[in-house]
Amino acid sequence: QDAKPKPKLIVGTQDAGFPHIADASGAYKDAPYEVEWAVLPGPAAQFPALYSKSVDIGWLGDTSLILEQAKSTTPWTPDTAPLRIVAGWRNFDPQFRQLVTVVRNSADVKSLADLRGKKWAFNYGGINHLQYVLSLVKAGLQESDIEPVQLGDGFQAAAAFNAGRTEVYSGDFVRVKELVDKGEARILLNGDDLGIPGLTVYATRQDVLQDPERKKQLADFLERGRKLWAWYDANLPAVAKIYVDKVKYTPEKAEAQAGRNKSQFVPIDAKLLKEEQNIADVLFERGFIKNKVDVNAGFSGDYNVFTIGGAAAQ
Amino acid sequence: MSSASPALHPLDPQPAGAPTDMAVHLRDVRRVFSGREVLGGIDLSIPPGEFVALLGHSGTGKTTILRILSGLDRADAGTVQVPTARSVVFQEPRLVPAKRVWQNVVIGHDQNRPARETAIAALREVGLGQHVDAWPKTLSGGEAQRVALARALAVEPDLLLLDEPFASLDALTRMRMHDLVAQLWERHHPAVVLVTHDVDEAIVLADRIIVLNAGRITLDVRVNLSKPRLRTDARFGTLRQRLLDELGVISQPARHD
């Protein structure tokens, strides 16, 4: 009886395990449209896929869109922004720190001021970089006060720190966890200390937001997303198993990964926008972006009702 | 010669004043290599079907003339008119090392079964029936030269250019090759230009002998001896002597029979 094929909603992700988790949760099983996942690591692939309509919903870090917005010569407004964030999520469990600034004990850093002159590994762009920049701000230092060691990705930065080539590291915690556990290094600052929202977000194009049919699908997709996170929370071992089976994590790391990725949607509200605006301003002041950004244009709170539910919607 | 006046080539209108009854027509042809004039004004007309031998010291420009006649080189000045259908035996064998001997012989033909038969026949004629499927690199010097000869004779040119084709052949094989060239010439009378260093060979084969010296023609004689030409013939000896003198060879007693 189902002669007409279901419409397709193509959703980008940067987590190769996520499509499997989504399947396992059954959250999208009986949706009136078909959800197709596209694994595209990094914003450099997500953006063109969005723009070229290869995907309808992209998967980004929250600062990625700020950077994208800053590039535009014509300022974005809520109506002209080509892309808008419609939902964001993060983990609130303090046990699963994501972003950290870590120092080697041998470096003899007692206070933030002692960071002066140290070799500091980080990777450019994205959230790890934000951790580095805001750590500097918090310590009251300029880049010229330290010896920055900039690397291509977080893994390289961690390798440099783990190999003893630098004394300080900013970035993802798990990559240096072993050193911290062994007592050779300690956490100096974490993301929350620095007011980094650290959201992963869904962003979509204006044309999706303006098409009534697509809008309905988007709303439904986000509402089912909430179910997915609920299932995830209740099935951590199953998720860990997916990470082991499908994307080759070691069991220990899979467990950590499953725990760390356990998330809930965050309302796109004034509080969040304030934090985001702060980040945009710091990036501008420090010269990392060329234009001032009004984050209201890139964030849409219209779908809070679906991600958070009626209670949080006002 | 039995040839009629040749048809004009449709693509190349005859330059005014060029004789139309000649197979080869060179007028005041010059060639300069890096400032040195190698050919200094060559005038030469060869009627269709004439067999011309070209003598001259090493480095006087014989190969250069042949290259211009073949179209492989372009004169710097002068008029050059040659038949469209030309065939060449180069001074080196020039076999494609990546092709077997028989494929080299019929390199210009459609390479099918009949072509292979043609090649085998041609190779048998030059005494290489055993080397049909060999690679060129495994041939002896004389064998390679004969393959090149077979290749040149497997087509039917109006102008056949032979650059020392028998240089590395022994006396017996050389005589067989003379016969072969004579046969081919009998069959359809191409104009032939044969470069050789062997004065006797020139007299035996050619209608006309030209001596080149320092890039100019210094002698142009007709060989008015009936065939087969015997070295015992007094006129043979006289002609040989004249050519050797022209070439500056001090007479060897043995050459005066």
Add this chain to the structure above:
Amino acid sequence: MSSASPALHPLDPQPAGAPTDMAVHLRDVRRVFSGREVLGGIDLSIPPGEFVALLGHSGTGKTTILRILSGLDRADAGTVQVPTARSVVFQEPRLVPAKRVWQNVVIGHDQNRPARETAIAALREVGLGQHVDAWPKTLSGGEAQRVALARALAVEPDLLLLDEPFASLDALTRMRMHDLVAQLWERHHPAVVLVTHDVDEAIVLADRIIVLNAGRITLDVRVNLSKPRLRTDARFGTLRQRLLDELGVISQPARHD
């Protein structure tokens, strides 16, 4: 010959039974190419300083013998003993296209100023003083052959191997080259093996003439004529005839003076 019994080579102990007074010693040498026996048991001893000419049809194995003597090819069976110091004129010029003519001549020397002088002197001797700095590709066939000759004569070998070194030279240049080789031989008496297709050339130059036929030596004669050898000499004619008969060439009247 003026040579004493040669010293033993320190690295290669003399095989038992091999004569020590010979420059070249081949015993029952065989060579097979892809199943075909090209050399079928060659026995040949050449004392130091002897000038040997090697005659034979195209493809009988002359070059193969020279390659074995030069050390470039290894016999399949038999004994081979040759002097350490050898020099070769190959059947093709084999010049390095990336090196100028003079560098090719002294390819084995330290390439400094004196080497260039040596090269220029050698090139003058072969009549190529003008082509010292030319690239090999710009040479005519005979010029390239003469460069190869100059290269071979610029060293002082105990065994000189010449594979048709005069094939593409005109009569005059050829005679000059004969003189050059004779001079070199006078100077320090190397053993020489000269492959040629010119019977007269063999008689004029060699002490001893060997005819090869289908991979075997079928004639080995000494040339007992005093030098300079005149073609008018009756014994010259007799020897020539004997060689031509051995090579299977039907007597040409002109050859019977």
Add this chain to the structure above:
Amino acid sequence: MTDALATLAEGASVARSRAPAGGRISRSPQLQDLSPGEARSTRWRQASPWQRRATRLLVPVLILAAWQFVSEAGLVSTYVLPPPTAILAAFHELIVTGELQSAIVTSSARALSGLVIGGSLGLALGLFAGLWKLGDDVFDGPMQMLRMVPSIALIPLFIVWFGINETAKIALIITATAFPIYLNTYAGVRGIDNKLIEAGIIFGLDHKKLARRIILPTALPSILVGLRYSAGSSLLALVAAEQINARSGIGYILTIANQNQRVDIIIAGIIVYALLGLALAAFMTFVERLFLPWRTDIVLG
């Protein structure tokens, strides 16, 4: 011929001792025995096939040993370089789940399609630019420019042009493979001896036949070097190509492992690449033997 040249080594080493000195009138020649079957100095070329095979394995085995030593001595953190045993375990994991097998199949298919298209393109353009000035003028510039574009930088553009499916991946591989064959074809064609071309023209070959009968066969050794290179590039390009919405493949495994910090899998992946490289080399040697039967090798020892 190989043997012929091998024998030369001796002749040469002795001939060298000849002094090109003054004008002695007579001399007693130093003799040399070149008889077959003589006991000669043992040289590598006389090593048995087994000896040679052993040597081929020597370097890899040495590397492995050094690696295990470095790991066990704790000279390098296992984060960065896990011990060989850990890599073995990673291989086990990849093979048991069937991932490696399916990756090789998927990736090979991608690499091969890209290689076939890119290679043909490179060959055609290389012939064209090598033989005709017009081709040279029109295509050489763009090719020289194209080859300098880092394929990573092309990903966003290719996503836009070709989408996120197979087309984009194969397009990336094509750009990586076309150039080496182009360059080597071009050079191979330019390196052909004029004399052969001249002979071909005299014997009535038109351009097409000239290309097929003389130029292609004669330039083939060079073209095959290009193919060797392209085949390698096609596999390497998978690392970039399989970042675009891939669910399997060797490049995918590497990318994911990189994101997971599974150094053991990264190294296993590198080893798979290395082995593919060896297999490729062996295959190309076979292809060369097959297509270049007329070539004789020179080997000095």
Add this chain to the structure above:
Amino acid sequence: MTDALATLAEGASVARSRAPAGGRISRSPQLQDLSPGEARSTRWRQASPWQRRATRLLVPVLILAAWQFVSEAGLVSTYVLPPPTAILAAFHELIVTGELQSAIVTSSARALSGLVIGGSLGLALGLFAGLWKLGDDVFDGPMQMLRMVPSIALIPLFIVWFGINETAKIALIITATAFPIYLNTYAGVRGIDNKLIEAGIIFGLDHKKLARRIILPTALPSILVGLRYSAGSSLLALVAAEQINARSGIGYILTIANQNQRVDIIIAGIIVYALLGLALAAFMTFVERLFLPWRTDIVLG
């Protein structure tokens, strides 16, 4: 020679019409005028240098025009492919800040040091493996494996081994450049005509002199193709190398732009690479003219 061959085209196109048919006794030959200076069919080879230069520019200009059109017509979002004017602005930005100039200097220095070391290595190993079986056995395997290692995957390892300074960057470039020269040297050496080597040995050249006087000069065309490739690779390897603690360089600019999604700068960077590729090609052509004066080109038209 070039001219000589160019003239052939005509001869050939006519000669082709000759029928290899039966045994006519007499025939009137079709004649052809080969006089110099005759008006001949206009062919590309007779184009003036200006015409040829214009053609060389044609394709790039066409691409530029198509690009501007596509951008203006709105066929591709400017986010993905900004119009040429935007790229110009990006260039302006890079030049005004002095970034581009310093990047070219820094990167060239890095690329050159890597190229010199890697190239020498590849050349030495290529000669060794090409000429000696022992070298072939010991080095060919590892080289064939090494070339398949994706350089991105080597970065963490190199950080540990070589640190975070220039050494690690240059080491990465070395791995990228050694292989192409190795492969082409190896092939070039294997392709040398036996006959020349034989002559060299007969005239008393030991292995070293043989390599210097005959093998190297004769294999040089092939080695220069390898150099062409390696020079390109050295620049491309910067994209990976300059991820390691770099603050300037072309690769750095590209990486940063990629992470910032500054498509305009990425494209500007690609253009810089393309121009470097052209400059490299021109330079290599110059080098080839300089080092291969004995070579004659064949060009069919």
